[in-house]
Amino acid sequence: SQQGEEDPQALSIQEGENATMNCSYKTSINNLQWYRQNSGRGLVHLILIRSNEREKHSGRLRVTLDTSKKSSSLLITASRAADTASYFCAPGGGADGLTFGKGTHLIIQP
Amino acid sequence: DTEVTQTPKHLVMGMTNKKSLKCEQHMGHRAMYWYKQKAKKPPELMFVYSYEKLSINESVPSRFSPECPNSSLLNLHLHALQPEDSALYLCASSQQLRSGNTIYFGEGSWLTVV
Numbered sequence: 001s002q003q004g005e006e007d008p009q010a011l012s013i014q015e016g017e018n019a020t021m022n023c024s025y026k027t028s029i030n031n032l033q034w035y036r037q038n039s040g041r042g043l044v045h046l047i048l049i050r051s052n053e054r055e056k057h058s059g060r061l062r063v064t065l066d067t068s069k070k071s072s073s074l075l076i077t078a079s080r081a082a083d084t085a086s087y088f089c090a091p092g093g094g095a096d097g098l099t100f101g102k103g104t105h106l107i108i109q110p
Numbered sequence: 111d112t113e114v115t116q117t118p119k120h121l122v123m124g125m126t127n128k129k130s131l132k133c134e135q136h137m138g139h140r141a142m143y144w145y146k147q148k149a150k151k152p153p154e155l156m157f158v159y160s161y162e163k164l165s166i167n168e169s170v171p172s173r174f175s176p177e178c179p180n181s182s183l184l185n186l187h188l189h190a191l192q193p194e195d196s197a198l199y200l201c202a203s204s205q206q207l208r209s210g211n212t213i214y215f216g217e218g219s220w221l222t223v224v
Binding site for chain 1: 151152165200207208211213215216217218
């Protein structure tokens with residue numbers, strides 16, 4: 001699998017605001033996954049989007065995928081303190097495990 | 111039950127000790143993984159097992175020895191570790207070793223080598 005590059009590396013917003021983070025990758029993929037990691041905990045799968053999908057929703061999460069630009073975005077709406085975490089994308093992974101980039105470290109300020 | 115259970119949660123060991131980390135899942139998954147995560151770094155893949163056979167070893171030093179006794183269990187045997195091996199060790203599993211499979215992670219074992 002290839003490593004995605006998340007941007008920004010750090011993001012601090014006020015509670016209730018929306019948070020957007022991006023992921024870029026280098027080679028064509030069949031799918032892309034997003035994971036969340038709260039400090040010192042295991043990673044939690046958030047959403048998977050396939051290459052034939054442009055947008056996918058799950059609760060307050062919206063993920064887009066632009067295969068022509070080799071990029072994906074994760075939008076968290078109406079952020080909460082519990083959303084404070086690191087967010088990782090995993091492009092095309094699974095056949096040989098997942099490789100993670102540096103992630104986006106999101107802080108929700110009260 | 112979408113749970114991967116890791117024990118112990120915390121482990122302190124000396125450089126001459128032999129210890130093991132354990133991981134268990136009862137989701138019927140046939141792929142299991144060990145990751146290592148240092149502070150403020152992303153998880154790094156160490157080993158992958160598929161159908162109880164070692165499929166991937168990411169050039170991990172031999173002082174780390176994985177074992178998959180059956181489809182539900184994964185162990186990581188530790189011997190003669192160095193202080194720089196102190197990290198969070200994450201176990202994970204997925205249905206199979208296939209692109210697009212969701213990977214489920216345990217909460218990790220914090221290892222301190224003194």
